[in-house]
Amino acid sequence: MRQRGWFGIFALMVPAAPAFAQSAMPTQGASVADRPRPEYAPIGGRIGSFFVYPEFGLGAEATDNVLATAENRRSDLDALLTTKASLQSGFTRHALDLSAHYDRSFHARQTSENVSRYGARLEGRYDIATDSWIAASGTADREVEPRSSFNSPTGASEPSRFSREGGTLKAQRTLGRLTLGAGGSITALRFSSVAYAGGQSLSQRYRDNNAYAADLLIGYEFRPGIRAIVRAAVDHIDYTLPADDPRQPSHLNRDSRGLRIEAGLRFELTSLLTGEARVGYLRRNYSAGQLRDTAGPSFGADLLWNVTGLTSLRFSADKRIDEAASATIAGNRVTEFGLAADHEYRRNLILSASARHVTIAPLGPAPSSHEIRASAGARLLLNRRLSVSLGYRFADRTSASVDHTYRENRVTIATLVTF
Template identity: 35%
Template sequence: MRHAVTVTGLAGLVTLLSAGTAARAQVAPPPRPAERQSDEFEPVGGRIGSFFLFPSLETRIEYDDNILALPSEGEGDVELTVRGGVAIESRWQRHSLEADAYVQQNFHGRFTTEDVMEGGARLRGRLDISRDTSARLIASLDSLAEDRANITSAGQARRPTRFRRADALFALAQDFGRVQVVGDAQMVVLDFDDATRADGTVLNQDFRDSTYLRASLTTLVEVSPRVSGLLRGQVDRLTYSGNPDTPDPFDRDTTGYAIEAGMKLELSNLLFGEVRAGVLHRQVDDPSADGLTGASFGANLTWAATPLTTLRLFADRQVEEGGSQLVSGNVRSQARVEVEHELLRNLVLEGRAGFARIETIGQVETSADEYNLMVGATWKLDRNFRVFARADRFQRFADDAFFREFTRNRVTAGVRLVF
């Protein structure tokens, strides 16, 4: 989901921040095969003072056998996508600053109404205030077109729904010897354009405009050099802008909290990451609508099974904009397993299997299940050229007609040029 916002936090945030605190001398996890660098296959970039600039150009072609994500009798199409980007990275001994921007355009053979241009930019910075204190800022702004496969996508729209997403996250980590405290705050703003039906009538989407605010506090207590206990609390608020011309049938704004306990692990040099579990609660502002109280969980584990093979387990529960005036949001419980294998120094194979359960909050109570399988490969020809290919299958099963069921198969091949 391009525009999902989390209930239980950004996976791996605690790991990211604690790894950047110099006072805790922990072993860094080995890089995954796709991230492993070899001088003869890595781009040089262009030096600008203490920064390095990395332009890139990517072209890929894809066949989708259900381009409109229809429940039955889906039609296939070929899609060509051209993407240009640029990234800049600092080379400072202390602190860091990274930024990147991209723009892409796709072209379809038959369904030209699916042609869209997208673009965005993001900024990531780290400030090492002291040996024990660090701050991070991550901000992004994107102009996107909603994927037809998104569970909130307007199925009646003649063209993909356009929207803008602004996201900002600030985090501060303080080390007190065997105890570390991490606080973070996030804001996500979504702004949707109206869509148009095939007959030309307007499909209002203003009711989907929303603002999400979240704040959390995490405490890590070192139990042993490789195991830390974790306690995390979070509060968040999701509000909808609404449209006075088409008022909502009920107040869809919600407030939630989550409390979790878990562990951050560095077992030997092979298993790294964190696991956590607890309880979450969401309350709808309108008293006529039911809220939600249930389990909260998360996992982000990496296992270096062999020097050439890495497996990763990711799981969490998150809330996303509901896509309907009858619901205040959807709760997504998801898990996926990823594997990467370095067949050659410059050839990496990958696979992924994922599952998600989506449940509504509001005046409609229903659910859907999503399954995804993917296999792919990336071949680095030299410092500048990468060739990649992948195939994936996506299926959704729903309890009733509120969520549409469909199956989609895609095959993609492309080339990426990096400098």
């Protein structure tokens, strides 16, 4: 749910707007892969004060475990079609962007895995002054849970589909060395039934929920490029299916409330080191007494180090509570660490590699799982309109539960055309 699953490889292909010569230092806050490359930036088309950027992608994937199972592994080939159109404002102040996408996969053997994904996003920013702004966004997506997702229904004859609609509102103001920020969001998730062999069907209505969240940020720059920050967030998850509804398999009220408070540092040391690191406390309380509450330390980090003008390293870490697909286990405690590297071998050839370790501990009578993910890839920018990428991804999840154990190797090749 947190990324675009099978089509995530296309994120490696998008010609990052704009660029520098090999001897130039990276843009502040941008890795080598994301730095501007003007000579390879999409041309787009102008409509008044807006620019439109259409994209069209074709790709192919090979996997040795298309259903992400521990046993009876099945290999498959599939073709990928991606389309996207973005409308971006060209205002000197303020911003307004609209984008829409449609993705489709076509499998050679497991045709039941053929899926479509589509959605749209509208976001805008109003600059009150040079040091304050208000931003809002709205999204509507029709998504698919990857088979490798921890919450993917076990044994289903087709992938799980769901819709997601939501909106955010944020504001920030800087007063000298002091920064104040606040935000709120609403997200609605609706899950479709999944089919099983023999014509049986499983209703996932018990997973439908509305989530409400609010957060507050306080920052103080005690020396140039280093800011102390305190972040506090609260949320409430409201499940739409009542506990006494016949379609509720556990007959439990799965509503919950969460709190997360963290303090740390935000770095903006020229182009060399940017990002932030935080530690704190998190808590989640469930309405049903039979469900297990949780509380304890939390942390988060996203640090980018531009080692040289050609190489970037990014470290990330997070400890959080995710919702669970189980009707009897309310959530999963997730601890995640990641390291990624990008290297500009040539001005138009970027090499990337990453590794990530994830521990998933259910809040209930179920075993923990440990997952290792690794990937490597290359992106070749041929010109302003055409780019090609090649990628390899490895995933291995171990658990005492065979339902959550799998290993997969996946290779992807793709092209992206921008107009």
